[in-house]
Every structure is written in structure tokens, then in C-alpha cells.
Amino acid sequence: MNGHQNGINLQKSSLDQKFTFAQLAEQNITSEQLYIWSTPLDIIERYQFYLNQRSISSISLASMATQLYYNCTLPRFGPLCQYSLDNYNFHHSSLNEIIYEFYQHTYEPTELTCYTHLECDRGSASLCLDWTEICDGIVDCRNGIDEESCWLFEINKCNDNEYRCYNGQCISKAFWHDDGNAFECLDQSDEISSVQLYDSIKSEPTFLKEDITCLQRDGFFTAKLTSSCIEERSNLLERLIFSDKPNTVSDKCYLAVKCRLGVPKQSNPECGDLCLNGI
Numbered sequence: 001m002n003g004h005q006n007g008i009n010l011q012k013s014s015l016d017q018k019f020t021f022a023q024l025a026e027q028n029i030t031s032e033q034l035y036i037w038s039t040p041l042d043i044i045e046r047y048q049f050y051l052n053q054r055s056i057s058s059i060s061l062a063s064m065a066t067q068l069y070y071n072c073t074l075p076r077f078g079p080l081c082q083y084s085l086d087n088y089n090f091h092h093s094s095l096n097e098i099i100y101e102f103y104q105h106t107y108e109p110t111e112l113t114c115y116t117h118l119e120c121d122r123g124s125a126s127l128c129l130d131w132t133e134i135c136d137g138i139v140d141c142r143n144g145i146d147e148e149s150c151w152l153f154e155i156n157k158c159n160d161n162e163y164r165c166y167n168g169q170c171i172s173k174a175f176w177h178d179d180g181n182a183f184e185c186l187d188q189s190d191e192i193s194s195v196q197l198y199d200s201i202k203s204e205p206t207f208l209k210e211d212i213t214c215l216q217r218d219g220f221f222t223a224k225l226t227s228s229c230i231e232e233r234s235n236l237l238e239r240l241i242f243s244d245k246p247n248t249v250s251d252k253c254y255l256a257v258k259c260r261l262g263v264p265k266q267s268n269p270e271c272g273d274l275c276l277n278g279i
Helices: 021-026 031-036 041-056 095-102 231-241 251-261 269-276
Strands: 002-005 008-011 017-020 068-071 162-164 170-172
Touching: 017 021, 021 041, 031 041, 251 269
Parallel strands: none
Antiparallel strands: 002 008, 017 068, 162 170
16 A cells, blocks of 8 residues: 655555554553654654543544554654664664764764755855854845845844843743753853854754854854854865866965965965965
């Protein structure tokens, strides 16, 4: 039997066991157990609703009783066991272990993540806008669309029971200075300690790591081209910006410009050779 999800044809697994809600209830399986087994939350909610109705109502629950739960065999998961992860190893005992181990490796993006809802021209088709670069006070798009109407945040007023972040965002005062490792303001202004830049990330994607901005683009830190806290994004932008040399500029001259700007790093041997040659 085939199923359809988001226009994609899904084939139900023939390798994994399946049980009806009635069979699960007969074995005294709880919704908490389904959660531990990495069952999709919508199935867990339906099963718990079935258990609740089963205990308080004598009304026929035949339609719910026949709903299916697929007991997926690792590394497969999903409502029909239609998904799998490539980084599965035999020592993994659960989907949670697979995900946890995956995020123990340093996050090293090789491509830019792009915010596509704004038509941003950064001067090259290979360059794009990150969400952290919107309304950060720095114009990144040639047409200025990334800073358009951002003045509305500057005049934004918060309620008496709210704290106003530096960027104009309003949060509950209960979250102000509540945890130095958890930010409710995107610009981190609700806490005393703040994250300036991540050289590397080795953990699950949480609000602390994913949904904050690092606005400092100069000084000690090297992330000058973005307000993202991911240093590698700045490195990717630098490489892309200088990947196309103008035909009117010589190779040595272009290398000298890149070395002066630190792209590549000034410690690069090529930059040292330029200094020795008096360029």
C-alpha cells in the first residue's frame, strides 16, 4: 500500500513489525515507551488519546483501534519507517544515540545557508543573505533590502511586564538575566554573558547555538562579513568574494590585496613570499 506525503510517493516498510493501537494497548504499551522508541509525536498523541478514550468511554473506538504503529528497525525511522540516517553504526541502540553522536563532530559547513525570502544582490550569484544579517545595522544587499523598514524596531515599545532587547525585540521580564547560557533576545542582550563567536560547534542545535546573532564584525574577531556566530560562514564568504579575479588585475596584485585583507590569512606562505619580494 502506498502513502503520499508532501507530494512524495512513500512505500510502507515490509521489513518492520507493525501493530494496531488495540494490540499495543493489550500489551500495556504506554505513550512514554513509544517516545523512548523515537516514535513520531503525532502518532504518540493519537495513541494516548486512544488510551484515554478507551478508559473512560464505552463508545466504539474501532476506527482508532486499527490505526497502525510501525516498530522501526534501526536505522530506519518515521511513521512508515521510510527514513534512515547514513551515519548509523552497529553500536547505536537508539535514534537518539545516532543523533547525539552525529553532533559530537565539529560543524564545518561547506556551503552557505541562504535566507531566500528577500531578493538580495550581494554582487555575486554565489553570495547570499543569512537571517542574522537582516536588520543588524549593516547593509549587505546592494539594494539595501536587508535593512529596509528596520527603523520600526528602533521605535518599538514593550509592555510594562516585558524587557526591551537592544534590537527592539520584546521578551517577558521573567527571562531577563535568568540564565547566562540561555538567550531569549536574538542579540543576546538579555544576559550579561554573551556568545561572541563560535570557532567550532560540537553539540545539538539549540537556541543558544542556532537562534542568536553576533553583531560584532570588527576588532579581535575575524567574522567581519556576517552577523552569524558561525566563524566558518565568514570564511566561506571571504573565499567566495575573492574567488573571481577581475581580468584587469594581475595575479600578484590580487594576491597582495587578499593578503592585506587577511584572505588568505597573513600567515599563508604565499603572503610571506610577497613580503620577501618587496611587494
